[in-house]
Amino acid sequence: MLNKNVKKFGLINTIEGWSYLILLFIAMPLKYLAGYAIATKIAGMAHGVLFIGFMIMLFLAAEEGKMKNKDTMIFFIASLIPFGTFWTKSKIKAYE
16 A cells, blocks of 8 residues: 655655755855855755654654654654665655
């Protein structure tokens, strides 16, 4: 059975992961090394909106996919670690 919310969660998981990396490794160096504060404002806002979407989709996917609480917490914690969302991709596939 195809779980649509789990599939959407997998997509936003990847997009949110990329936005986090862009914020950390492109926007922040531009702000602190080159003096372009606008870079963090734009990337930070985009990442914030995507993170809220990530959390909403995590909740919906956990319900629909009947995820274990442990896995749900792993997905959340991994989203706080750079490259963490890419590590969880295979776990998400198991719930699709």
